[in-house]
Each structure stands twice: as C-alpha cells, then as structure tokens.
Amino acid sequence: MIKKNPPHLPLRFFRWFCHPKLRDSIEGDLMELYEERKVKGGKLKADIIFIKDVLLLCRPGIIRPTDGYQNLNTYGMYKNYFKISLRQLVKNKTFAAINISVLTLGFSCFILLALYLHDELSFDRFHADAEKIYRIIQHEQQENGTIRSVSSVAPALGKEAREQFQEVEDMCRLSAFGRVTLGNDPQTRTHERALSADPNFFTFFNFPLIEGDPKTVLQNSDAIVISESIKEKYFGEGPALGKQIWSGYMRQGKPVYLTVDGVMKDFPKNSHLQISLLFSDATWNVQYNDYAQYVNTDWVDTEYTTYLKLKPQSDVALLTAKIKNLVKSNYPADREFKSNFELQPLQEIHTETEQFQTAADEFNAHNIKPV
Structure with missing residues (x-):
C-alpha cells in the first residue's frame, strides 16, 4: 500500500477551498502524482510541486461557493408547494376564479x-431607404383663415427640387388617374381605381415585381403595371406581361x-x-395636349403626391425652407402666396396621415382637416 504523506497544511487548504463535488476526484489525482514524483525525484521535490499544484488549482470553477454548498433534492419541496396551492384553489373557488380571470384578461x-x-x-x-424618404406636405391658408393641409403639391416641384438642391438624391411622384373601365369582354368589364407614377417608382420604393423589369416599366405611354390580384382577375393564372386590355x-x-408592362405583388x-x-x-402626354409642358411648369395646382429621397446627413429644416422659397419664386405674380x-x-x-388630403387618394374630402 502506498503511503500518502504530502505536506499537511497545503492539503488542508485544498480541502477547504475545493468544491465538494470536485474534491475527491482532484485529490485522488494529486495523490497519485505526488507518489510518482516522490519515487522519481525525492520527497522534497514532490512536496514543492504538490504545493505549486494546490496553488494553481485555486481558481474559479474549482473554488467552492462563498455561501456554502447544499446538495438538496428540491423535487419534494416543489411537489408540496403544488399540492398546497391546489388545495387553496379548491378551497377558495370564487376567489381563485376571479384572480385567474383577471390575470388571463391582463x-x-x-x-x-x-x-x-x-x-x-x-x-x-420594409423599404431599403425608408429612413431617407420624405413626403412633401403643403399647408395652404384659405380665404376664411383656415389651413388646408395636403400631401400633394405642384407638378413641377419634385423635378426642380431634384435638379436644384444637393440634398435631394431622387424624387418620385404619384397622381390620381381616376377610375378606369377595364376588360376585353364587355360582359365582365369592371371599374378599377388607378394612379399614374414616374418611371422610377419601382426603384425608388421596394415593391417587388413578379413580371417585368423594375428599371424599364412605366417608360412608355399606355403602359400599366397591375397587381397580382388584378392579373388573376383579367388574365387568369398564366403570364400577363405584354398582353393588352381595353x-x-x-x-x-x-x-x-393598355399594355401590361409588369405585374407587382399585392x-x-x-x-x-x-x-x-x-x-x-x-x-x-398622349391623352391630353400640352400635358408635358404643364407638368414641368405648373406651380399652382396640387396634383402630385411627391416623395423625396434625401442624401445622408441632409438638413431637413434647411431643405424645407429652400422648397418654400423655390415655390414662392415660381408662383404667379398675380396670385398671393400663402x-x-x-x-x-x-x-x-x-x-x-388623416389630416392630409392626398392626390393618391383621389382628393378624398375626409382627409382634409381645417386647423
């Protein structure tokens, strides 16, 4: 039998700080190593290395908890808690029902x-540049002193803002086209609400297309982009790209x-x-004479819902002031700018949005709020 006689104080110190769950296995390893070293290098050398090993073991993960160690089986305790709670619920049914109902409602x-x-x-x-996109709102004073707030502005404003102001990266406009009659079959024709949009609509926003190229749709006259629901309604389940509809x-x-230029997801x-x-x-442009000139020169009619995409770090307040000055400088001299x-x-x-009238809502009067 091997005699185990390492230094007494280091061994007591180890037994004091070591976690009870780890103590027996680690102490056994220390003893085996100590005996091997004592045989090979003598007791003095084995004692020194033993002390060194004990000190190295004094580290987190091995040190016992400061609040002591208790190996308790808590199953019975929780089982009793459950029984007592159940008895209380059965004993005070009305009170328990009220508490549970209120807790459930809450x-x-x-x-x-x-x-x-x-x-x-x-x-x-969900738009990639959502934080950079702004809609222009116009607050116009009426003759009776009320303020008419609309989210549609003059047609020329968006284009000029993009060209003149360095803060503006891009712009996109929407306008109400009205309700149009669609359908090649006279028996199934219905009315659909339509809007017109600038060609960059699908690159400015992130509305995905099922059919068509977002970079080329809406370039030509009489071109339309329809939703998936509209496509199924008039063309069925097959492809609709390039098809025509009255x-x-x-x-x-x-x-x-009209020629289907693209199909967008609902x-x-x-x-x-x-x-x-x-x-x-x-x-x-082809439906009405001189429309292109009107879009580029009109500063009075509030026909277009206009969105601006700003460059990073743009001063929104400064740009707002610039927009006001731009419209004011182009406003007809014979009309008062208010x-x-x-x-x-x-x-x-x-x-x-509820306080604003918008061209995209076909001038719904319920969206006008006097201030």
Missing part, C-alpha cells in the same frame, strides 16, 4: 396591445388598349400606399 390585453403596436410601427419600414378610353375615335397591408393599377405618367411646407418622414405617414 395577459390577453398585453399581448393584443403588443401585437397592435408591432403592426402599427412596422408600416413602410381601358374604356377613346382617342381620336379609337379605343385605347401591396403589403403595412404600407400606406395601396395600389392595384399603375399607369405610366407618359400616358398623360403656403408653408413640411417634409414628412415616410415611417410616420401611417400615424399622421
């Missing part, structure tokens, strides 16, 4: 509120047929824009 309200807030705060945040318009005595519910039919803005402007962040439109 949790349900919290979950519903959290889901509602999550949905509200998710609006328009629009209900007549031009020089001939019916106007807009998500958490978008302030809900569009199923988009006309190319170029369609206006408007102020605001740049509304895209991500705030959903929660702050």
Whole structure:
C-alpha cells in the first residue's frame, strides 16, 4: 500500500477551498502524482510541486461557493408547494376564479396591445431607404383663415427640387388617374381605381415585381403595371406581361388598349400606399395636349403626391425652407402666396396621415382637416 504523506497544511487548504463535488476526484489525482514524483525525484521535490499544484488549482470553477454548498433534492419541496396551492384553489373557488380571470384578461390585453403596436410601427419600414424618404406636405391658408393641409403639391416641384438642391438624391411622384373601365369582354368589364407614377417608382420604393423589369416599366405611354390580384382577375393564372386590355378610353375615335408592362405583388397591408393599377405618367402626354409642358411648369395646382429621397446627413429644416422659397419664386405674380411646407418622414405617414388630403387618394374630402 502506498503511503500518502504530502505536506499537511497545503492539503488542508485544498480541502477547504475545493468544491465538494470536485474534491475527491482532484485529490485522488494529486495523490497519485505526488507518489510518482516522490519515487522519481525525492520527497522534497514532490512536496514543492504538490504545493505549486494546490496553488494553481485555486481558481474559479474549482473554488467552492462563498455561501456554502447544499446538495438538496428540491423535487419534494416543489411537489408540496403544488399540492398546497391546489388545495387553496379548491378551497377558495370564487376567489381563485376571479384572480385567474383577471390575470388571463391582463395577459390577453398585453399581448393584443403588443401585437397592435408591432403592426402599427412596422408600416413602410420594409423599404431599403425608408429612413431617407420624405413626403412633401403643403399647408395652404384659405380665404376664411383656415389651413388646408395636403400631401400633394405642384407638378413641377419634385423635378426642380431634384435638379436644384444637393440634398435631394431622387424624387418620385404619384397622381390620381381616376377610375378606369377595364376588360376585353364587355360582359365582365369592371371599374378599377388607378394612379399614374414616374418611371422610377419601382426603384425608388421596394415593391417587388413578379413580371417585368423594375428599371424599364412605366417608360412608355399606355403602359400599366397591375397587381397580382388584378392579373388573376383579367388574365387568369398564366403570364400577363405584354398582353393588352381595353381601358374604356377613346382617342381620336379609337379605343385605347393598355399594355401590361409588369405585374407587382399585392401591396403589403403595412404600407400606406395601396395600389392595384399603375399607369405610366407618359400616358398623360398622349391623352391630353400640352400635358408635358404643364407638368414641368405648373406651380399652382396640387396634383402630385411627391416623395423625396434625401442624401445622408441632409438638413431637413434647411431643405424645407429652400422648397418654400423655390415655390414662392415660381408662383404667379398675380396670385398671393400663402403656403408653408413640411417634409414628412415616410415611417410616420401611417400615424399622421388623416389630416392630409392626398392626390393618391383621389382628393378624398375626409382627409382634409381645417386647423
């Protein structure tokens, strides 16, 4: 039998600081190493190395907890807690039912509120440049002193702002086209609400196309982009790209047929824009004489909902002042200019839209709020 006689004090110190769960196995290893070293190098050398090993073992993970170590089986304790709670519930049924009902109602309200807030705060945040996009709001004083706030501005403003102001990276405009009659079959023709858009609409925003190229759609006159639902309604499940559909318009005595330039996914519910039919803005040019000149020179009519994409670190307040000065300098001399402007962040439109009249809503009077 091997005699185990390492230094007494270091061994006691080890037994004091070592975690009880680890003590036996580590102490056994220390003893074996000590005996081997004593045989090979003598007791003095083995004692020195033993002391060194003990000191090296004094580290987190091996040191026992400062509040002591208790190896308790808590299963029985929790089992008794459960039994007592169950007995109390059975004994006080009315009180327990009230408490459980109130607790359930509270949790349900919290979950519903959290889901509602999550949905509200998710609006328009799926666009890649959402934080850089702003909508121009115009506050116009009326003759009776009230303020008419609209989210549609003069046609020429967006283009001139992009060309003149270094803060503006890009712009995109929408205008109400009205309700159009669609359908090649007279028996199934229906009315659809339509908007017109600049050609860069699908590169400015991130609404995905199922068919068509976002860089080339809406370039030509009589070109349309339809939603997936509209496509299935009029063309079925097959591809619709390049197909034509009667629009209900007549031009020089001939019916106007629209060409499907693209098919877009139905807009998500958490978008302030809900569009199923988009006309190319170029369609206006052939439908109405001198329309191109009107778009580039008119500073009075509030026809276009205009979005600006700003460059990083742009001063929004300074740009707003520049926009006001730009419109004022181009306003007809025979008319009094009584408007102020605001740049509304895209991500705030959903929660702050009800007070604004917008061209994209076909001038819905319910969206006008006198101030």
